[in-house]
Amino acid sequence: MNWDRRAFVKFVVGAVGGLHASPLVPKLMDDVAIWTQNWSWVPVPEKGELLFANTYNPATGTACRVRRVQARLSGKRVIRVEGNPEHPICGGGVVPADVSMVQASYYNGMRVTSPVMRVSKSGVRRPVSWEAALEVLGRILGDLAQAGKAHTVAVVADDPYTVHGEMLMRLLAAYGSPNLVFQPSARDTLAVAGQVMFGQGEIGFDLANSLYTVSFGTPLLEGFGAPVATRKAFAAWRSDPKKRGVLVQVEPRASVTASQADLWLACAPGSEAAVALGICNLLIQAGAVSPAAAGAEGFEQFKALVREKFSPAQVEYLTGVSPRKLAEVAKGFAQAERAVAVCGPGNAGEPGRVNDFMAVLALNVLKGNLGRPGGVLVRRPLPLRPLGGEVSMPNVPRLDSDEQRPWGVGSLQTLAENALAGKPYPLSVLIVVNCNPVYSGPQAEVMQELCEKVPVLVSISPWMDETASMADIVLPAATFLEGWGDGANPYGSPQASYGIHRPLATINPQAASLGDCVLALAKAIGGPAAEALPFKSVEKALAARTADMGDFKKLYERGWWVQQQPDYGEFPLRTASGRVVLMSDQAKAMWEPPAALKALSYERPLLMAAVPSLRTGTGRQPLSPYMLKILDDTTLAHRDQLVVEMHPKTAEQLELKEGDLVRIASRAGHITARLHLFEGAAPGMVFVPVGLGHSAFGMCLKNKGANYYQAVEVEADPVSGLPQWGLTAVSVAKAGEVSHV
Amino acid sequence: MAWQAVKKAKRSPADWWLLVVGFVIFSALGFWVTPAILYAEKPQPFQFSHKVHAEAADGDCETCHYFRDDGSFSGIPGLAKCQECHGEGQDAEPQGDRLEEKVFVEKYLKRGRPVPWQVYARQPPCVFFSHAAHVANAGMECETCHGDHGQSDKLRPYQYNRLTGYSRDIWGWNILGIGGPPERMKMDDCAKCHHENGVRDSCFVCHK
Numbered sequence: 001m002n003w004d005r006r007a008f009v010k011f012v013v014g015a016v017g018g019l020h021a022s023p024l025v026p027k028l029m030d031d032v033a034i035w036t037q038n039w040s041w042v043p044v045p046e047k048g049e050l051l052f053a054n055t056y057n058p059a060t061g062t063a064c065r066v067r068r069v070q071a072r073l074s075g076k077r078v079i080r081v082e083g084n085p086e087h088p089i090c091g092g093g094v095v096p097a098d099v100s101m102v103q104a105s106y107y108n109g110m111r112v113t114s115p116v117m118r119v120s121k122s123g124v125r126r127p128v129s130w131e132a133a134l135e136v137l138g139r140i141l142g143d144l145a146q147a148g149k150a151h152t153v154a155v156v157a158d159d160p161y162t163v164h165g166e167m168l169m170r171l172l173a174a175y176g177s178p179n180l181v182f183q184p185s186a187r188d189t190l191a192v193a194g195q196v197m198f199g200q201g202e203i204g205f206d207l208a209n210s211l212y213t214v215s216f217g218t219p220l221l222e223g224f225g226a227p228v229a230t231r232k233a234f235a236a237w238r239s240d241p242k243k244r245g246v247l248v249q250v251e252p253r254a255s256v257t258a259s260q261a262d263l264w265l266a267c268a269p270g271s272e273a274a275v276a277l278g279i280c281n282l283l284i285q286a287g288a289v290s291p292a293a294a295g296a297e298g299f300e301q302f303k304a305l306v307r308e309k310f311s312p313a314q315v316e317y318l319t320g321v322s323p324r325k326l327a328e329v330a331k332g333f334a335q336a337e338r339a340v341a342v343c344g345p346g347n348a349g350e351p352g353r354v355n356d357f358m359a360v361l362a363l364n365v366l367k368g369n370l371g372r373p374g375g376v377l378v379r380r381p382l383p384l385r386p387l388g389g390e391v392s393m394p395n396v397p398r399l400d401s402d403e404q405r406p407w408g409v410g411s412l413q414t415l416a417e418n419a420l421a422g423k424p425y426p427l428s429v430l431i432v433v434n435c436n437p438v439y440s441g442p443q444a445e446v447m448q449e450l451c452e453k454v455p456v457l458v459s460i461s462p463w464m465d466e467t468a469s470m471a472d473i474v475l476p477a478a479t480f481l482e483g484w485g486d487g488a489n490p491y492g493s494p495q496a497s498y499g500i501h502r503p504l505a506t507i508n509p510q511a512a513s514l515g516d517c518v519l520a521l522a523k524a525i526g527g528p529a530a531e532a533l534p535f536k537s538v539e540k541a542l543a544a545r546t547a548d549m550g551d552f553k554k555l556y557e558r559g560w561w562v563q564q565q566p567d568y569g570e571f572p573l574r575t576a577s578g579r580v581v582l583m584s585d586q587a588k589a590m591w592e593p594p595a596a597l598k599a600l601s602y603e604r605p606l607l608m609a610a611v612p613s614l615r616t617g618t619g620r621q622p623l624s625p626y627m628l629k630i631l632d633d634t635t636l637a638h639r640d641q642l643v644v645e646m647h648p649k650t651a652e653q654l655e656l657k658e659g660d661l662v663r664i665a666s667r668a669g670h671i672t673a674r675l676h677l678f679e680g681a682a683p684g685m686v687f688v689p690v691g692l693g694h695s696a697f698g699m700c701l702k703n704k705g706a707n708y709y710q711a712v713e714v715e716a717d718p719v720s721g722l723p724q725w726g727l728t729a730v731s732v733a734k735a736g737e738v739s740h741v
Numbered sequence: 742m743a744w745q746a747v748k749k750a751k752r753s754p755a756d757w758w759l760l761v762v763g764f765v766i767f768s769a770l771g772f773w774v775t776p777a778i779l780y781a782e783k784p785q786p787f788q789f790s791h792k793v794h795a796e797a798a799d800g801d802c803e804t805c806h807y808f809r810d811d812g813s814f815s816g817i818p819g820l821a822k823c824q825e826c827h828g829e830g831q832d833a834e835p836q837g838d839r840l841e842e843k844v845f846v847e848k849y850l851k852r853g854r855p856v857p858w859q860v861y862a863r864q865p866p867c868v869f870f871s872h873a874a875h876v877a878n879a880g881m882e883c884e885t886c887h888g889d890h891g892q893s894d895k896l897r898p899y900q901y902n903r904l905t906g907y908s909r910d911i912w913g914w915n916i917l918g919i920g921g922p923p924e925r926m927k928m929d930d931c932a933k934c935h936h937e938n939g940v941r942d943s944c945f946v947c948h949k
Binding site: 002006007010011012013014015016017018019021022023024025027028031032034035037038044047048049050051052070 | 817
């Protein structure tokens with residue numbers, strides 16, 4: 001054998017062939033392919049023992065069960081939020097806002113990761129220690145109190161029913177400021193309507209047991225009350241074919257609720273209460289009037305009014321609902337064994353008008369469903385103890401006072417407008433707790449102006465939101481997965497319900513429970529403010545608050561307390577006369593056109609309204625990147641362009657086409673969006689999804705769509721003074737070329 | 742054609758056997774070297790005897806490997822399950838005189854630290870596998886996939902792929918990837934079984 005070039009080549013060819021015939025090459029290629037699945041940045045659930053814990057999301061009123069992994073070294077990590085099947089109302093359901101809180105909590109791009117403070121000389125914001133932030137804040141507030149200007153400190157908070165809400169009430173009163181306002185809510189409107197008509201505000205709707213439900217302009221399946229509980233009631237209506245519950249939806253847009261309803265009454269915008277009064281008139285004409293209604297205060301006046309102003313023909317003129325359909329609903333409502341008429345927050349979460357709510361409640365009174373299964377019920381008071389003796393309110397005029405209104409409710413909008421006008425005094429410090437008024441307004445432009453002009457802006461929030469991004473001092477708060485807190489009685493709940501959450505994992509080591517932030521603030525101020533909150537921690541405060549709910553450990557491990565059964569058979573009337581009040585000098589079961597209708601003009605010929613969705617919320621809670629993923633092209637097109645809806649005929653009149661880029665402008669502001677033509681949108685209107693268009697929250701959420709609240713023009717309710725932002729007169733004009741969505 | 746004849750005459754003998762030798766040597770080398778370079782071994786935290794535990798539990802596997810109320814499966818029982826017999830915290834005591842058990846009690850039970858077992862049958866993170874669907878619903882036996890692991894007295898060496906990090910049991914101990922469960926647990930095996938039993942085998946059934 002000659003070992004020459006040819007022999008060598010043969011050997012090499014054989015060797016290469018041999019290597020390829022062995023598993024080396026194919027196996028390596030296979031493994032390299034698999035290796036590419038395992039980049040270091042691909043999220044992989046931590047390995048470890050699986051643990052379960054119950055908790056409660058106060059933002060949605062959902063009782064949740066959380067899956068955690070006990071990691072070997074790094075403690076517990078939350079991996080999933082699911083429903084708690086043991087909860088008597090929620091029964092194991094969840095909404096996207098619950099599920100996606102895992103991602104939102106762990107995504108540092110959205111979180112306030114440590115206390116932040118603006119350096120006064122350079123104006124640059126820097127991370128600081130908790131001690132440094134509290135020392136400066138304590139000094140500012142202490143100096144103001146010493147100078148007799150404690151009243152120039154205002155606090156805006158999310159929810160008065162929480163432990164931190166009650167703490168803030170005590171803290172601010174003891175400190176010497178009357179200026180504590182909470183985000184406006186339909187709970188306030190229902191409470192006022194309940195107080196006027198029945199002498200008590202703790203009322204709710206027994207949806208689960210109703211067989212005929214008429215919903216007046218409220219997004220029943222898109223965020224009403226505790227959305228999980230409402231959807232569960234809806235599922236129950238549909239599950240029994242022999243006793244199928246009927247749902248009638250009254251609103252101008254073919255919404256999700258309208259499409260799921262048995263009957264959709266497409267009414268003119270803002271005229272839902274007129275439809276309710278039209279049905280009231282038909283019931284009275286047919287003699288289907290309960291004894292409670294017949295003996296009500298102002299019944300004769302009410303009867304005459306609906307007969308004169310809300311006859312079927314007049315209702316058709318006002319609302320566009322035909323007399324035939326009106327009669328069909330009136331008949332169904334009157335004949336149903338258990339029927340309820342429901343009012344609630346508007347599509348953008350606005351509180352609603354007291355007179356409108358009274359008109360809907362009047363319909364319930366006529367039906368005689370007060371205190372009956374499937375009707376309007378009174379909630380039992382929650383067995384919560386106060387956090388201490390009464391703290392007297394300082395004798396200083398409130399910035400949000402609305403004295404000319406008989407049932408005035410402290411309003412964020414009024415506070416902002418008065419503070420900006422310096423009426424009766426300007427603000428020195430604004431502390432925003434767990435809410436984001438710069439984004440969610442109600443009128444975002446006004447809130448932004450207030451936050452820009454106030455000398456010191458403080459934000460206590462889990463999120464680096466629009467407000468926190470502007471704040472001079474930011475304190476990192478915990479989410480419901482990592483901190484103590486509670487929540488109570490979601491809107492419209494027929495029975496008293498309470499939820500409590502506790503730390504289940506250390507997600508942001510710098511974050512403190514909202515209650516602990518308030519306690520730290522009180523301690524930093526010292527004096528009466530600290531004395532008003534003598535608790536070492538919010539955990540101790542919660543234990544004291546819930547002492548009448550049994551063993552504290554058992555309570556927080558279960559995560560909820562719920563009144564066993566709604567109180568059927570009882571509907572105590574606590575009005576002065578002991579009768580239902582339908583009409584009084586201060587408030588009436590009546591309908592007046594909303595101010596936005598009167599504001600329609602040649603320049604602004606359309607009405608803007610919101611599109612509600614459980615996928616986007618109402619903007620008060622942050623979205624997570626996951627929630628953006630579940631939005632389709634009819635909400636967010638081309639990844640970052642908001643899509644608004646308009647009836648094709650309206651678009652034709654305005655010479656607009658599908659996919660046009662349009663500018664929607666009101667007197668308050670403007671937004672830009674893509675146009676989608678939708679037969680289900682009422683003519684003369686433009687429907688804008690709410691909850692998108694943030695300018696903060698990190699790269700995943702920033703600049704995705706446009707913010708509804710930037711074009712909103714707020715009107716005050718004539719009875720409660722609460723801001724209404726459901727309808728705004730706008731102009732819609734082409735702002736760019738067609739891009740198909 | 743003369744030049745062709747000359748060239749052929751000068752050519753060396755056709756040493757085709759060299760090609761065969763090269764093929765055989767490098768093919769063998771490939772078979773030998775592939776597992777050696779691809780797989781590494783990790784020690785288990787301590788030895789564990791299924792046999793001893795099965796005897797203590799009267800052969801009832803479900804004492805430790807059970808379905809929770811929510812349908813999830815206690816594949817590797819949590820420390821709480823171990824504590825039921827071995828005691829909790831500082832009260833934990835070895836039940837026998839094996840060294841491994843002392844290690845377990847001192848290092849893990851008393852400190853409340855979960856045992857960092859190397860799991861032979863752990864599927865990649867992109868795979869969603871439900872024991873409930875396979876065992877409770879389809880009635881499959883544990884041995885179909887796990888072989889006689891439940892009767893073992895000692896834990897065999899745990900090998901993992903250096904590139905992917907996955908257990909060698911997934912590809913299988915045969916480097917050619919030949920065979921089926923319990924020797925290996927590749928996607929092909931899942932798909933084959935699903936296909937044979939008329940179960941859906943589209944991507945999102947297992948890959949979430």
